[in-house]
Amino acid sequence: MAKKTSVSRTESMIDDGYTLKQSSTSTSSTTSSFFDVVWDEMQKKPVYAFLTGLILVTFAINAWLTMYLTWAWAVREVIEDIEAMKVGWAENFELFKKIAQHPNQAQQYRQGLEQMLAQLNGQPAPTPSNPQAQAPAPAEGGTLTEAQLADLKANGYIRGDKNAEILIIEYSGIWCPFCRRHHQAGTIEQAKNLYPGKVASMYNHFTLPSQPISQEMAQFAECVWEANGWDAFYAFVDKAYSDEALSRDALVSVVNALGYNQKAIEECVNSGKFSSKIQGHMTVASSTFGVNGTPGNVVINTKTRKWRAVSWAVPVSMFQTAIDALLQ
Numbered sequence: 001m002a003k004k005t006s007v008s009r010t011e012s013m014i015d016d017g018y019t020l021k022q023s024s025t026s027t028s029s030t031t032s033s034f035f036d037v038v039w040d041e042m043q044k045k046p047v048y049a050f051l052t053g054l055i056l057v058t059f060a061i062n063a064w065l066t067m068y069l070t071w072a073w074a075v076r077e078v079i080e081d082i083e084a085m086k087v088g089w090a091e092n093f094e095l096f097k098k099i100a101q102h103p104n105q106a107q108q109y110r111q112g113l114e115q116m117l118a119q120l121n122g123q124p125a126p127t128p129s130n131p132q133a134q135a136p137a138p139a140e141g142g143t144l145t146e147a148q149l150a151d152l153k154a155n156g157y158i159r160g161d162k163n164a165e166i167l168i169i170e171y172s173g174i175w176c177p178f179c180r181r182h183h184q185a186g187t188i189e190q191a192k193n194l195y196p197g198k199v200a201s202m203y204n205h206f207t208l209p210s211q212p213i214s215q216e217m218a219q220f221a222e223c224v225w226e227a228n229g230w231d232a233f234y235a236f237v238d239k240a241y242s243d244e245a246l247s248r249d250a251l252v253s254v255v256n257a258l259g260y261n262q263k264a265i266e267e268c269v270n271s272g273k274f275s276s277k278i279q280g281h282m283t284v285a286s287s288t289f290g291v292n293g294t295p296g297n298v299v300i301n302t303k304t305r306k307w308r309a310v311s312w313a314v315p316v317s318m319f320q321t322a323i324d325a326l327l328q
Helices: 034-044 046-086 090-101 105-120 146-154 177-185 187-194 212-228 230-242 248-257 262-271 275-289 316-327
Strands: 012-015 018-021 139-143 166-172 199-205 296-301 306-311
Touching: 146 275, 166 177, 166 187, 166 275, 166 316, 177 187, 177 230, 187 199, 187 316, 199 212, 199 275, 212 230, 212 248, 212 262, 212 275, 230 248, 248 262, 275 296, 296 316, 306 316
Parallel strands: 166 199
Antiparallel strands: 012 018, 139 306, 166 296, 296 306
């Protein structure tokens, strides 16, 4: 006949000066659980309950904020892309669909990402398994007239050797996250360093009505140029992108950090005197080079006047492809 036994024992647990008493239980169950003990202590000390609740509420708020901010960032990037696509996008949408649905697109896109990762890690770009399936070549370009090339040079500042055989023109707006990544990676400067003395660059504006800070940044840059010259223009552009100056106050901070006259520059910006010049950059970008998003890069051979487009924030290898083709 089974005999039911019970074990009674009392253990003293000393924790921060408090003694916890365990009650007798049968051998078929465990002693009071950790949570029971915690609950008993919270009943004895309400402050414990308050602190525990505060920790749980804080954790829940942080989790909610993390999810919300992640969602909000993703939505903002989608909206920015949609707005960027509106400029000249309707007539090009069918071409975009053909590119997106092309059987080689996935492989080429993967190779582009692998090259970008290698670049960020300071490693040599991986060699494609299929030599003919390398990253997609830049879009077909064209040939400028002498007047068009002269007009481009007259309405911008060449950074580097003004007689360089190759000129890279970047059309950008600071609100565009891809433009900021493009600048922070220093891709165009990398391309210039690969061809010493042969490549120069130029920054031109490409803004959208939905991106007022980009329009304002363009006005600030032009007003800095008017007051301080082209070197100051590029110092301002570089710092605005590196600091991610996405508000007027941030742009003013860049002006002050560089030691320029804030009052004079803000008066110039408020006048909007460079609006036509900024619009002219966008008109040339769209009508001459077919730029419909940012960053839009154009690589030009200043001797032959032939050009090729290199769209978006892409690895330096894409610029190499265009430059090598134009130097042949």
